[in-house]
Amino acid sequence: MILLAMFILLLIVGMPLSFSLLLTGLGYFTLSEHIPILVGVQRIVAASQSFPLLAIPFFILAGQVMNKSGITRRLISFSNLLVAWITGGLAHVTIVLSALMGGVSGSAIADAAMQSRILGKPMIDSGFSNGFSSAIIAISALITATLPPSIGLILYGFVGNVSIGKLFIAGIVPVAYY
Structure with a gap:
């Protein structure tokens, strides 16, 4: 008490x-x-x-460096170049950007926050509803947790005493062990 x-x-x-x-x-x-x-x-x-847990602040640092240096804008331009021509292109840009950012930021929450701040308003201005825009951003951010390197894989490897390297390989090429 x-x-x-x-x-x-x-x-x-x-x-x-x-x-x-x-x-x-x-x-x-x-x-x-x-x-x-x-x-x-x-x-x-x-x-x-803990050595593996040092990766988490470095992921945050990498995200800040990417935002300040303009790399994030370039990734958005690259994603736009790849899929903007498809119907609903900005929604596709959001998904491709999540896949690209997943390998760098490692955090689904950071990815969703960044995308909602940068792509949320343009999506609404292009005719998407508020609900659809937020759903696309939230769902596309989930891909970040599955692509290595991600904070979730590092924490799981640390807590479960599992090889983080093997988790990264399993995230790239799923292998079934019998």
Whole structure:
């Protein structure tokens, strides 16, 4: 009960959620009689020292570099060149762009956010309804999670103690093991 009150108080004061969770977690180890506080600190440090999990901030960095350098606009132009001539071309551009961005950003949520910001308004202006535009963007972003490298594959490999390299190969060429 004390930890819940501490968490809510930290949120009311305006502490960011991540720090509120961190301080409440450390409060658990402080208030616990059987677990030393050093165990909590060791767990936090051990989680941050994971080599496979270093890929996640680098995916975020790659997305920011792509947006700032104009690579994202070039990928949109390339996708537009490939499929814009088809009826409903902008919807097809969204799907092709998701496939291209999936190999770079690795995050379906980041892909959907980027596409909704860049392609949402042009899709509506070209005559697509709000629901159709948002559905195409959301569904096409799901392809990002299946194309390697993706954050989902890295996290699954890390948590399940599965070879991340084999997961990437399975994402490219599905192989059945008997």
